[in-house]
Amino acid sequence: MGMSCFYLxxxxxxxxxxxxxPGQVRQFIFAKNGSNDEAELFDLEKAWHGIQYLLNGATFGGDEPLGWAVFGDQEVSDDLGKGPARCLTAPQVAAVSAALQEMPASALAQRFDAAKMEKAQVYPEGMWITDGVQALNYLLEHYSHLQNFYANAAAHGKAVICFIS
Incomplete structure (x- = not known):
């Protein structure tokens, strides 16, 4: 099954x-999770950690706003089982969207180094070397979806909550 990173x-x-x-975040996420017509739910699947690493050269954090793209900024809940939910305000979403649009997939592809990713324990471990180009293509496809998600959210003035489940 594994861990996926979701954005709402x-x-x-x-x-x-x-x-x-913050005690209401869990209920909001799991009650609204895809059932609210005004909310958009996006699943980055298992590509989240690889994209984080390629964007920022680190398994967590990075310079703003790209450092916010995968994990968000401020914690907004208690532990949901795989850590707390984190959020981005509407202005932060707009900043992330603009930064992602300026970062072409080709730049991420140039940063792909399977051996370094394995050494850094980028989740899901084991696939970077064994799957090679297929793993890179998986990341680039999901990166494109992430760019589109943020562009749509920014265009509608939305904030975002992200969480791993």
Whole structure:
């Protein structure tokens, strides 16, 4: 099964409300998870850690705004089982979207080094060397979807909550 990274759009007003009541985040995520017509749910699948590494050269963090693209910024909940949910405000979403549009997939492809990714323990471990070009293509395909997700969220002035499940 494994771990996937999910992204859920919401209004800035709803994010502000959830920040005031972090105990309600779990219920919001799992109750609204794809069932709210106004919310968009996006699943980066198992590509999240590889994309994080290619964008930032690190397994976590990085310079803003690209450092926010995969894991978000501020924690907005308690541990959901695989860590807390994190969020991006609407202005942060716009900044991430712009930065992702300026980062072509070809630049990520040039950063792909299977041996370094294995050594850094980039999840899911084991596939970078064994799958090689197929693993890179998997990351680039999902990167394109991530760019589109953020572009759509930014175009609609949405905030984002991200979480691993």
């Amino acid at each position: 759009t919401l209004t800035q007003e709803k994010l502000d409300e959830l920040k005031q009541h």
